[in-house]
Amino acid sequence: MHDDIAEVLISTEMLQARVAELGACITEHYRDAAEQTTDGKHEGVTLITILSGSIVFLSDLIRHLPIRMNLGLITVSSYPGPAITSQGTRVEDVSLPDVRNRRVLIVDDILDTGGTLRAVQKLLGEAGAADVRTVVLLRKQSKAPADVPVEYVGFDVDDHFVVGYGLDYDGHYRNLPFIGTLKPSVLGEAK
Numbered sequence: 001m002h003d004d005i006a007e008v009l010i011s012t013e014m015l016q017a018r019v020a021e022l023g024a025c026i027t028e029h030y031r032d033a034a035e036q037t038t039d040g041k042h043e044g045v046t047l048i049t050i051l052s053g054s055i056v057f058l059s060d061l062i063r064h065l066p067i068r069m070n071l072g073l074i075t076v077s078s079y080p081g082p083a084i085t086s087q088g089t090r091v092e093d094v095s096l097p098d099v100r101n102r103r104v105l106i107v108d109d110i111l112d113t114g115g116t117l118r119a120v121q122k123l124l125g126e127a128g129a130a131d132v133r134t135v136v137l138l139r140k141q142s143k144a145p146a147d148v149p150v151e152y153v154g155f156d157v158d159d160h161f162v163v164g165y166g167l168d169y170d171g172h173y174r175n176l177p178f179i180g181t182l183k184p185s186v187l188g189e190a191k
């Protein structure tokens with residue numbers, strides 16, 4: 001599997017250090033939810049994860065968030081099968097706690113065209129969420145649209161197709177512990 005990688009763009013060590021920094025920034029914003037009270041005064045935060053690419057990032061990030069939280073899951077597909085360009089956003093499954101008047105943090109792997117986050121931000125707004133913020137591990141800055149607000153960004157990357165740390169190509173490579181690019185021979189005739 002590692003033989004298919006052309007270049008490691010972000011090492012395991014860089015990922016771990018940056019995720020810890022993001023955790024500290026996010027905890028600072030939600031500091032009133034930092035104490036794990038159960039007296040009802042601190043409602044905490046709902047983290048909404050966009051499956052499947054964000055699972056590795058989420059699982060590392062939440063261990064740097066000592067705040068009261070619950071989780072919701074949304075499955076969105078935009079790169080079906082061996083596609084390496086967005087084929088349009090489709091919300092496939094929604095498993096959400098009640099987010100009305102809740103503070104919500106959307107956790108996503110990568111901001112590319114913004115179609116995914118635009119759809120999820122709209123859906124959460126319509127569900128009555130308050131203070132919707134977004135964290136992405138990666139942002140393809142050349143494409144990121146101005147109308148999709150993202151408060152926290154791990155790394156800006158060039159417009160390459162990347163895999164690893166949750167990100168896949170045709171369902172594979174999510175388990176690589178770094179972010180890298182694939183050899184052109186692996187991408188073949190992908191679009």
Ligand code: IMP
Binds near residue numbers: 078111113116161167
């Ligand atoms: P957007 O809707 O175009 O912003 O695309 C966002 C989604 O497409 C991400 O959450 C990823 O799941 C997927 N995606 C975008 N770029 C890449 C990439 O370079 N590698 C793997 N998946 C990607």
Ligand code: MG
Binds near residue numbers: 051053108109110
């Ligand atoms: Mg995704």
